[in-house]
Amino acid sequence: MSTGDELRAAVSARRDLGPEFEDAIVESFLDKMGKEVDRRVDERLAAVKGKKRAGNDGQRLALAIVSLALGTLATVAIVVTSREGGALFLVWAGIALVNLIFSRR
Structure with a gap:
């Protein structure tokens, strides 16, 4: 039943039952x-949560792709130029830390 129908039913009930039932009719309405x-607010909140979740999934995927690409480039650059394991560890630890912080946000 629509809001207009509910209001018409309440007004009709008020006419049929008289003013002594007005408080109960208004309260029911x-x-x-x-x-x-x-119900409408719950529907809108669920829709917004769904949109946020979809956006976060896309952002996580983009961060993962960029992290792997930059990590691979940094690894190649470090291996070709210096062959130091410490620098390589720092690059990947930094990438892991950025991804961890983003995923907890």
């Missing part, structure tokens, strides 16, 4: 409208 508002 407001309760139904409150539940309808709650």
Whole structure:
């Protein structure tokens, strides 16, 4: 039943039952409208959460791809120029740390 139908039913009930039942009719109408508002808000919140989740998944994938690409380039550059394992460890530890921080956000 739509909001307009609910209001028409409440007004009709008020006419049929008289003014002594007006408080109960208004309370019933407001309760139904409150539940309808709650339902609509819940639907909108669920839709927003779904959009945020989809956006976060895309951001995580992009970060993972960029991290692997930059990590691979840094690894190649370090191996070709210096062959130092310490620098290589620092590069990958930094990449892992950035990804970990982003995933917890």
